[in-house]
Amino acid sequence: MSKTDLFDLTGKVAIITGASSGLGVQMAKALARQGADIAILARRVDKLKTVAKEIRELGVRCLPVSCDVTNTAHIQKAIAEIMAEYGRIDILVNNAGNGGTGPAEEMTDATWHQTVAVDMDGVFFMAREVGKQMIRQGSGRIINIASMYGMVGNMAIGTACYHAAKGGVVNLTRALAAEWSKNGITVNSICPGYFETELTTDVLNTESFTQYMKGTVPVGRYGKEGELDAAVVFLSSDASSYVTGVNLPVDGGYTCV
Numbered sequence: 001m002s003k004t005d006l007f008d009l010t011g012k013v014a015i016i017t018g019a020s021s022g023l024g025v026q027m028a029k030a031l032a033r034q035g036a037d038i039a040i041l042a043r044r045v046d047k048l049k050t051v052a053k054e055i056r057e058l059g060v061r062c063l064p065v066s067c068d069v070t071n072t073a074h075i076q077k078a079i080a081e082i083m084a085e086y087g088r089i090d091i092l093v094n095n096a097g098n099g100g101t102g103p104a105e106e107m108t109d110a111t112w113h114q115t116v117a118v119d120m121d122g123v124f125f126m127a128r129e130v131g132k133q134m135i136r137q138g139s140g141r142i143i144n145i146a147s148m149y150g151m152v153g154n155m156a157i158g159t160a161c162y163h164a165a166k167g168g169v170v171n172l173t174r175a176l177a178a179e180w181s182k183n184g185i186t187v188n189s190i191c192p193g194y195f196e197t198e199l200t201t202d203v204l205n206t207e208s209f210t211q212y213m214k215g216t217v218p219v220g221r222y223g224k225e226g227e228l229d230a231a232v233v234f235l236s237s238d239a240s241s242y243v244t245g246v247n248l249p250v251d252g253g254y255t256c257v
Contacts, residue, residue: 005238006237006239007233007239008035009031009036009237010034010035012036012037013037013039013086014036014091015038015039015082015091015093015130016028016038016039017067017096017122018041018069018145019040019041019042019095020040020042021197021198022195023095023145023192024040024093024096026226026228027093027095027228028040028055028062030228030233031093031236032059033058034233034237036090036091036236037061037086038061039062039078039089040055040062040064040065041065041067041069043066043068045064048064063082063085063086065078065081065082069096069122069123070117070121072129075129079129088133089133089134090140090141091143092126092140093145093236095145096123096126097119097122097145098115098118099119099161100112100114100159100161104158107160116161116164116165119165120169123144127187131176131180134185135180138184140184141185141236141237143232143236144169144189144190145192146166146170146190146191147166148192148254148255149163150168151167151247151255152254152255156212166191169189170189170247173187173188174247177244177245186241187245188247189247189248190232190247190250191255192228193249193250193251193254193255194222194251195223195228196225216254218252222252223250223251223252235248
């Protein structure tokens with residue numbers, strides 16, 4: 001394998017969930033730049049269409065598909081649409097997520113259930129349904145987007161439901177990696193730290209949180225746009241063929257101290 005081919009995804013088909021904004025868009029474009037054809041999934045169809053146009057300008061195909069990852073019927077319909085368009089699925093980036101906040105003693109059942117439904121149940125439902133296709137193919141790459149909060153606690157803000165759900169994704173990744181390795185499928189996760197997105201910008205750009213980051217994140221800042229790209233490209237490519245069951249923090253060192 002030549003150096004130029006190591007991260008080449010030409011001819012591959014990648015699904016990215018939660019790809020109407022934020023990190024999902026960034027990772028979809030990163031895979032597109034390496035030559036992968038893309039299917040972007042989310043509930044906000046208008047935003048998906050805008051993103052799809054931007055991705056096509058990178059020289060690859062892009063299919064926007066409406067999908068609620070907490071609904072198995074929606075997922076099955078989306079996969080059928082993707083298979084009709086592309087005929088295969090090589091990469092799944094399980095990125096759709098949300099996060100409930102509040103003190104644990106005040107957290108409502110609704111906040112708990114909604115967070116777990118999207119952040120953990122949805123990851124499993126997508127992996128299960130896409131996994132069936134990958135098993136038939138005898139190959140595949142699944143990258144679950146967990147969080148550094150799935151590996152540790154935090155003292156900045158109460159979000160026990162998010163910690164629990166993302167911790168579930170971390171060990172789900174190990175379980176699926178062990179179970180599906182015999183089928184030619186690798187399963188890994190990326191555990192991002194603080195990245196600015198439309199969901200986090202209001203919190204990250206406060207004076208109090210800026211000071212908190214300086215004291216807890218060794219590099220002293222939140223992640224910049226594009227700083228997840230190398231991780232998702234590596235785990236999607238042939239370069240990671242002997243890597244499975246790994247939970248990779250991209251967190252500026254938060255989990256090392």
